[in-house]
Amino acid sequence: MSELLPCPFCGGAVFLERPTERPLHSPPDEWWGVVCRNTENLGGTCAIQQRPSRTKEAAIDRWNTRADVSSQAEIERLRTALSKMANEVFGLSVFEVELRSVMGNTNWSVLRQRAEEARAALSGSKE
Numbered sequence: 001m002s003e004l005l006p007c008p009f010c011g012g013a014v015f016l017e018r019p020t021e022r023p024l025h026s027p028p029d030e031w032w033g034v035v036c037r038n039t040e041n042l043g044g045t046c047a048i049q050q051r052p053s054r055t056k057e058a059a060i061d062r063w064n065t066r067a068d069v070s071s072q073a074e075i076e077r078l079r080t081a082l083s084k085m086a087n088e089v090f091g092l093s094v095f096e097v098e099l100r101s102v103m104g105n106t107n108w109s110v111l112r113q114r115a116e117e118a119r120a121a122l123s124g125s126k127e
């Protein structure tokens with residue numbers, strides 16, 4: 001039997017269990033589901049539970065084959081777009097005096113701060 005991947009929401013350990021919710025009129029001993037029991041999720045339980053499957057193997061397969069929403073190509077595309085946007089904001093700094101007067105000190109400061117956060121996130125996420 002293959003191993004279960006960690007919870008995609010909190011990274012916690014998950015368990016193969018008899019689900020508390022299952023199709024109507026079905027005996028409880030026919031269904032399996034994977035549940036996250038992480039209790040270190042901001043003081044509560046994550047309690048993410050997958051839709052039940054008829055067999056242990058099907059439940060494990062279903063849990064482990066979630067759609068990958070963060071393919072490497074997609075991440076790279078988003079990194080490039082974020083990097084370009086941050087660079088554009090930094091490039092606008094040559095007009096800082098005018099921009100501060102047009103958009104206000106606070107708006108300009110927030111925009112600069114967000115660009116710096118984006119740049120820090122991009123450099124921090126490089127592996």
Ligand SMILES: [Zn+2]
Binds near residue numbers: 010046
């Ligand atoms: Zn979880």
